[in-house]
Amino acid sequence: MSSPAASPASGLPVVVIGAGPVGLAAAAHLAERGLPVRVLERGAKAAQAVREWGHVRLFSRWAELTDPAAERLLATAGWDAPDPEAYPTGAEWVSGYLQPLADALGAAVTYGATVTGVSRAGRDRVVDEGRDGRPFTVDRVTADGREERVRARAVIDASGTWSLPAPAGGNGLPALGERAAADRLAYRVPDLGDPAVRARYAGRRTAVIGSGASAFTALAALAALARDIPGTRAVWVLRRALGGATYGGGSADQLPARGALGLAAKAAVDDGHAEAVTGFRTEAVERAADGRLVLVGDDGRRLDPVDEVIVLTGLRPDLSFLAELRLGLDERLQAPAALAPEIDPNQHSCGTVRPHGHRELAHPEPDFYIAGQKSYGRAPTFLALTGYEQVRSITAALAGDTEAADRVVLTLPETGVCGGPGLLTDSANTQQNSGCCAAPAPASLLQIGRPAPSR
Template sequence: MSEQHLPVVVIGAGPVGLAAAAHLTGRGIEPLVLEAGPVAGGAVREWGHVRLFSPWSELIDPAAEKLLAPTGWTTPDTTAYPTGGDWASLYLQPLADVLGDTVRYDARVTGVSRLGRDRVVDADRERQPFTVHVSYADGTEERITARAVVDASGTWSTPGPIGGDGLPALGERAARDRVSYRVPDLTDPAVRARYAGRRTAVIGSGASAFTALTALADLAKQVPGTRAVWILRRGISGATFGGGEADQLPARGALGLAAKAAVDDGHADAVTGFRTTAVDRSGDGLVLVAEDGRRLDPVDEVIALTGLRPDLSFVSELRLGLDERLQAPVSLAPLIDPNQHSCGTVYPHGVNELSHPEKDVYLVGMKSYGRAPTFLAMTGYEQVRSIAAALAGDQEAAERVELTLPETGVCGGSGLFDRPTAEEPTEGGCCATPATLTIGTSSPGSC
C-alpha cells in the first residue's frame, strides 16, 4: 500500500477531531478516528452539566453539517446555548455515527513515531509513514500505519495543580480525597452532598472558577452553612469579572457578573495574591498555605481550577516545534500568548502556523493552544479545514483563512484560567477569547 493510500489518523472524537474527519472525508481522504472513551465527545460529556458561551451557530462545523444533512439530522436552534451534554448527544454522536467505522472507540493512543525511526534518526525519515500505537479497552494492542497524524486529543485529562509554581503543592496528593479539579455538578445528589453546608476553597480566576462560585452561591441560598473562599493568585481589578454587558459573548459576560454577585452578596470571600505552596491537614479540614507564609482558615473541600496543559507523552518520539512557555506550535504561540496579545488579536490560523519540523503531524484544537486559555471551537474548525486542504494538495485553499472571531470585551486579565504565565500581562493587557471547549467555558474540554 502506498503512503497516499494510508489513512490519516485523527486522535480524539471530540468536536475538532470529528470536524477533521469530516473535512478529510470531503476531500476524499480516508480518516481513522481513535477515541479513548466508549462514545463520541467523551471529555465533553464529563462537563456535560455546564452551558457553553457560544451558541449553536458557532459550534457546528460546516463540513460536518454537510455530512449530517442527508441523514435527516435537524439543526438545533442556532441562537440557543447548549450544555456540554447537549453538544455531545445532539451533534457529536450523530456526526460520529455518520462517519461510521472510521471512528473506533475505547482506543487509546499510547505512542506515535515514524515507522522504524525514533526521533534521533534522520535517514529516510520523511519517506517513512507514521506508526500509531493503540491500546484497546479489552487489553489488545495494535500498530496502525498512517500517512499523517492529527492530534485532537485536547487538554482535559491534564488539569493544572494547586501549587502556584505549576507543580503540586506539598500535601496536595495526600489530600486528593478532598480536592477536585472540575466544576462540580450540583444537580447530582452525591456531589451536592459533598459541598452542601460546607466551606469550599475555589482556586482560579477564569470562567471555570466563575462557574463554580456561582453554583456554590446558589447552593448557599438553599443550604445554610454553605460557603466559598475564592483564592486568586493576583489581585482583583475592574477586568477580573470580564466584560459584563459589553462582552460580545453575552453568556460569558453574564457569568462574570454572576460571580461578582456571589462575592458582593457575601456567599464567597475573596483572598488575593495567594500562591499556594502547601496543603496541611487540620483535624477534619484542610489549611492552604501561601508562599508568603499566610495560612487560611480550614476548609472542607478544595476545587482547583487553575487551567489545563497538553499531554505530550505519547508524541515524544516526534520532532515537534513547541514554544518553551505555552507548549503551542512555535509559529502559533505569539498569536495566542496571554502575556502579550490584546483584544481581538487572536488571529485565525491554519496549516502554516500549525506545522512542525516533523512533516504531516499536527496538534489541533485545544491541544494546539498548549497552556493558552483563548481557544474557540470555530478556530479549531478552521484549523482542520486548512490542514485537510493541505493534505489534499490544495495549498491555495489551505492558506486561505476566512474566519472572523468576536472581540472578547475582556482586557487586562489572564484569560479563562489562572496560571503564572498570564498573571501579570504586559502593557495593553490580555483578552481571553472564550474557550468553548473549556467548561462553558469553564471546563476545558478536550477538543
Template structure:
C-alpha cells in the same frame, strides 16, 4: 509522498468536536480519515462536563463540513441561537456525526505512541518518506500498531488538569488530600455532589470562567443551604479585567459569567484572596488549610475546587520532532498569537496549517491540544484549524492559507458556563489560566459589603 504512503489513512486522535470536524473535512477532500477515540462514545470528555452550558450558541458549534456530512442522514440542526449543554452537544451533534463517519471512528483505542516507521526521532535518513506508525492500546488490553500518511492530534487537554501548586507542581499534601479536591466543575444537581458542598466552606482556585461558574453556583447553593461559602483564591490581583468583558463582551453569555462571579463576592457569598500562590495543603482535623509561598495561612475549608487550567499530554508524541514554545507548549508560530497575557478568545488571529506545522512533516496538534497551556480557545477556532489542515494535506495550499473566520472580541474565554438552572446565563467549557501577580497583597473594595485582598 510515495504511492503506498498516500494510500494510508490520516489518523485523527480524539473523537471530540475538533477531531470529528477534522475527519469530516478530510472526507470532503477525498482523504481517508481514521479517528481513534479512547472512550466508548463520541465526545467522551465533553460528556464529563455535560451538566455545563456553553457560552457559544449552536450556530458556532457545528462545523460546516460536518453539517454537510450529516445532511443526508436526516439530521436536523438545532436552533442556531440556543445555547446547548455539554450533554446536548455530545448527544445531538457529536454522536450523530461519529455515526455518520461509520467505521472511520474506532472506540476504546488509546494512542500510546506515534513515530515514523522504523525511525526514532534521531534518525534523518529517508525520514519524510516513511509513514507514521501509531501504537494503541485497545479496551481489552491488547496492543496494536497502525500506519498512517499523516497524524492530527485533537486529543485535547481535559485529562491533564493543572495542579494547585503556584509553581506548577502539586502542592505539598495535595495528593494526600485528593479525596477533598476536585479538578472539575461539580454537578450540583447531583444529590450526592450537592451534599458534598452544601453548608460547607469551599476554596475555589482559578481566575477564569470555570472559576466564575463555580463561584456563582456555590452562591446559588448558599441561598438554599445556609453555611455554604466560597473562598476565591487568585494567584494574581484584582483589576478592571478580572471579571472579563461583562456587558461589553460580544459573546453576552461569556460576559455574564464574570458578572455572576462579581455578584457572588459583592453579595457576601464568597471572599476573594489575591496574590496567593499555594505551596501546601495541611490537614486540620477533617478540614484543609491552604498555605501560600509567603507564609499566609487561610482559615480551614472543607473542600477545594482547583480550576488552574489544563496542560497537554505530550508523552506519546516524544518520538516526533515537534517545535513547541517553551512557555505555552504550543507550536512556536502559534504561541505569540494565543499568549494569554496578550489575548482573549476574540483577539486571537485565525490560523491554520502554516502556524500549526512542525519540523516533522504532516503531523499537527489541533484544537485545545494545539493551545498548550493557553486557555483562549473557542470551537470555531478549532474548526478553522482543521479546515486548513485538511486543505494542506490535500495539496490545496491556497485554501490552506485562506482565512475563513472572524471572531468576536473582548472578554474572557476558555471557561465553562453556568449550570443548567432556570434563568441561568450560559457559557463555554474549557481550561483556565492560573494568572500571576506583580505586587504584594493590598486591600480594596469591590461592591457593598465585600472586602477582598488585592494585588497588581
C-alpha cells in the same frame, strides 16, 4: 508539503486522535475531500471529555459550535439542526451534534482505542535518513488490553487537554500535601444537580482556586447552593489582584453568555456568598486536626480551614505519546512555535487570535499536526470555531489544495476588554480567562469556550 499522490504513504489513512468536536470535524473535512480517515477515540462513545462536563452550559451558541463540513455530512443523514441561537449544555452538544456526527462517520471511528505512541515506521526521532518518506505508526491499546499498531500517511492530534488538569501549586507543581489531600480536592466544575455531589458541598466552606470561566462557573453554582442551604460558603483564591477587569468583558463581551458568567461570579462576591483572597499562590495544603484543609501561600499566609477545594487552574497538553516525533513547540506555552506569539497570555488579554491554519500548526515532522484545544498548549482562551478552521486548513493542505489551505479567514468574538497587561501578570487591570468554546473550562475546555465551563 508533499501532495497525496507524491507520498509513498498516500494509500494509507489520515489518523485523527480524539473523537471530540475538533477531531470529528477533521474527519468530516477529510471524508468530504475523499481522503481515507481513521479516528481513534479512547472513550466508549464519541466526545468522552465533553460528556464528563455535560452538566455545564456553554457560553457559545449552537451557531458557533458546529462545523460546516460536519453539517453537510449530517444533512445527508437527516439531521435536524438545533436552534442556532440557543446555548446547549455539554450533554446537549453531545446528543444533538457530536454523537450523531460520529455515527454519520460510521466505521471511520474506532472507540476504546487509547493512543500510546506515534512515530515513523522504522525511524526513531534521531534518524534523518529516509524519514519523511516513511509512514507514521500509531500505537494504541484496545479496551480489552490488546496492543495494536496503525499506519498512517498523516496524523492530526485532536486529543485535547481534558485529561491533565493543572495542580493547585502556584509554581506549576502540586502543592506540598496536595496529593495526600486528594480526597478533599476536585479538579472539575462540580455537578451540583447530582444529589451526592450537592451533599459534598452543601453547608460547607469550599475554596475555589482559579480565575477563568470554570472558576466563574463554580462560584456561581456555589452561590446558588448557598441561597438554598445556609452555611454554604466559597473562598475564591486568586493569584492576582481583584480589579474591574477580573470578571471579563461583562456587558461588552461579544459572547453575551460568557460576559454574564463573569457577572455571576461578581455577584457571588458582592452578595457575600464568596470571599475573594487575592495575590495568593498556594505553596502547601495542610490537614487541620479536624480533618479540614488549610491552604498555605508562598508568602506565609494561611487561610482559614475549608472543607473542600476545587482546583480550576487550567489544563495541559499530554505530550507523552508524541516523544518520538520532532515537534516545534514554544518553550513556555507548549503550543506550536509559530502560533504561540498570537495566543501568549503574557502579551495580551483578548479572547481573539489572528486567523491561522496549517502553516502555523506545522511541526518539523511533516504531515503531523496538533489541532484543537491542545494546539493552544497551556494558553487559556480557545473557541470551537478556531479548531474548526484549523482542521479545514490542515485538510486542504493534506489534499494538496494549497490555495484553500492558505485562505484562512476567521473572525472571533472579543471579550470587550482587549488590551492592557497580559493574563499572567498580577495587575488589577488584567482580564480573566475567557474560556474555550464555552464549555467547562472544563475544567470550560473546550467551553470550547474553555469549558464555561470552551476550550
